[in-house]
Amino acid sequence: MNKQKATHSQLVLVGLVVVLVLLAIPAYFWMKDTNEYLAAQHNSRMSPVIMIPGSSATKNRFNPLIRKLNADSPHKHSVLRLEVKNNGQIVRQGWINQGDNEPFIVISFENNHDGYDNIKKQAAMVDKVFNKLTDDYNFNNFKAFGHSNGGLIWTYWLEHYYANYADSITIKRLMTLGTPYNFAEASVSHPTQMFSSFVKHRKKIPENLLVYSVAGTETYNSDGLVPEGSVDAGKYIFQKQVAHYTSMTVTGKDAQHSSLPQNKQIVRLIEEYLLDTDMGTTPATPQKQRTP
Numbered sequence: 001m002n003k004q005k006a007t008h009s010q011l012v013l014v015g016l017v018v019v020l021v022l023l024a025i026p027a028y029f030w031m032k033d034t035n036e037y038l039a040a041q042h043n044s045r046m047s048p049v050i051m052i053p054g055s056s057a058t059k060n061r062f063n064p065l066i067r068k069l070n071a072d073s074p075h076k077h078s079v080l081r082l083e084v085k086n087n088g089q090i091v092r093q094g095w096i097n098q099g100d101n102e103p104f105i106v107i108s109f110e111n112n113h114d115g116y117d118n119i120k121k122q123a124a125m126v127d128k129v130f131n132k133l134t135d136d137y138n139f140n141n142f143k144a145f146g147h148s149n150g151g152l153i154w155t156y157w158l159e160h161y162y163a164n165y166a167d168s169i170t171i172k173r174l175m176t177l178g179t180p181y182n183f184a185e186a187s188v189s190h191p192t193q194m195f196s197s198f199v200k201h202r203k204k205i206p207e208n209l210l211v212y213s214v215a216g217t218e219t220y221n222s223d224g225l226v227p228e229g230s231v232d233a234g235k236y237i238f239q240k241q242v243a244h245y246t247s248m249t250v251t252g253k254d255a256q257h258s259s260l261p262q263n264k265q266i267v268r269l270i271e272e273y274l275l276d277t278d279m280g281t282t283p284a285t286p287q288k289q290r291t292p
Contacts, residue, residue: 046139047172047276048096049077050105052126054148054178055118059083059093059108061147064262065270066104072271081106084125090132102276105133116183116194119149123156130161134169141170143274147261148226151179151213152194155237158209159201166206175212175274178226178260181234186227188236198237209242212273215249216260246273 053061059081070076078097082090082105096103107129109122133139146154154174162171182188182195191199215231228249238245250265260266 044138044140046096046101046103046137047141047143048103048105048133048137048139049143049145049274050107050130050133051145052107052122052147052150052153053112054146054150055114056112057108057147057150058112059106061108062104062106062261065267068262068264068267069104069270069275072267075100078103079106080104081108082129083108083110084129085110088128090129096137114149116192119152119156119194122149122153123160126153126157127161127164130157130165134165140168141172143172143276144174145177145270145274146174146179147177148179151176151234152181155179155181155198155205158206159198159204162206163204171206171209173210173212173274175214175270176234177214177266178216178231179213179234180226180230181237182230184227184230185233186229188229188233195233195236202237202241205238205241207242209238210273211238211242211245212269213238213245213247214260214266214269215247216263217249217251 051062053059066077066079078100079094080096080103081093083093084090084107096105107126109125111118111121144154146152151174154176158171158174181198182190183192185192185195188195211234213231213234215226215228217228232247235245235247248269250260250263250269253263
């Protein structure tokens with residue numbers, strides 16, 4: 001009799017354990033899903049600034065610029081550098097700090113040579129990196145910055161890859177710096193193959209985009225490498241296609257092509273027009289220099 005009671009008690013205890021386990025399983029997955037949702041919700045507030053340097057530049061090209069931007073900022077932007085190797089491997093350096101809603105992400109290439117064919121290859125590499133970034137960080141908007149050929153890579157990517165993300169990710173602003181939209185040609189009366197292709201596919205560029213094209217002038221018509229007329233050719237690609245296209249010119253010290261990223265005027269322009277002064281707030285477009 002006592003043995004039967006003991007067996008019955010054991011069965012009751014086992015039954016209670018089973019019930020508790022069955023109740024705990026959905027609770028575990030609910031908590032897991034909740035935590036994932038909260039993490040995704042946090043990441044959705046992230047609005048990174050993704051930077052691409054020009055030809056012959058490395059992942060460290062923007063280090064002086066980033067130092068100056070962080071020196072002026074009440075909160076420090078963390079930096080993640082991603083270099084795409086020729087074999088397709090993506091090498092990471094740095095990280096994005098927890099709670100940083102506006103980190104800097106630099107995409108560079110082992111194959112950093114010049115030329116339109118290479119720009120198309122680099123744009124494909126950017127797309128591979130961008131796809132991975134969206135999976136890892138789940139952001140729903142970003143800003144883009146490109147120096148020299150970096151601006152060409154962004155332009156090609158916008159025309160040929162951005163449509164794959166347009167339903168879920170918004171590019172808020174694009175700033176290009178010393179970008180030769182017509183390569184070495186000073187006039188669009190001599191269009192290059194690349195410039196003609198950009199104009200042909202311009203309708204694929206998102207209409208809600210704000211674009212800032214900045215030129216440097218070491219002489220009256222060039223930054224020492226890129227003709228001002230080639231930078232100005234960007235208006236034939238973006239003007240009357242995007243929400244606002246603004247062209248600006250900086251002169252004086254550090255207005256030479258390779259020095260532009262650390263130019264103090266450029267730092268101020270980035271702070272005023274590219275970065276979010278308050279997350280979710282779009283800076284005003286300068287009225288006097290705006291073209292519809």
